[in-house]
Amino acid sequence: GAVVSQHPSRVICKSGTSVKIECRSLDFQATTMFWYRQFPKKSLMLMATSNEGSKATYEQGVEKDKFLINHASLTLSTLTVTSAHPEDSSFYICSANRGDSSYEQYFGPGTRLTVT
């Protein structure tokens, strides 16, 4: 199956700092990637759709200036949590479709963010 990686897997940062999370499709090109947030024992909440070469599409209630998404290449999307606060602590997961017609999404291993 297709492989999606994320880096870092875990990060601890101080309140007020920014954190960048990378999502890479390792063996396929992804024109679209997705970013999700998951709280412990809860469902995955779609935050935004990352489009290669254009602006991301954010879901309602997700702050664009807080969660900056950049999709500069067909294999890399980044999520930057700016001015992080303890309430931003969560599990962030990215995913990608192998092709536009594919219904299967391949998920990265996730990034555990803890803001102190």
Added chain:
Amino acid sequence: GQSLEQPSEVTAVEGAIVQINCTYQTSGFYGLSWYQQHDGGAPTFLSYNGLDGLEETGRFSSFLSRSDSYGYLLLQELQMKDSASYFCAVRQTGANNLFFGTGTRLTVIP
């Protein structure tokens, strides 16, 4: 908006069969997917229904009734390693993104 409801927890015995239901409300429904997620891990794809009926993939089967806005995941010959969270997810027409259900935590006991 979208709404997908699942039972929060299910417990079943090893070797048994379990069914996890999902009811959804969404505009522009395109298909229903099922994902498995072990604690701390990434969701992995199990099955997809674009049309009504049953899809079988090994020990896992998934069913969809579009008229009832309902689907289920059927797990047969349960194994201890099947203990995980299971999510249904809706794909909308014209979009590749998924909206996930509330999730069902399955515990398989000896």
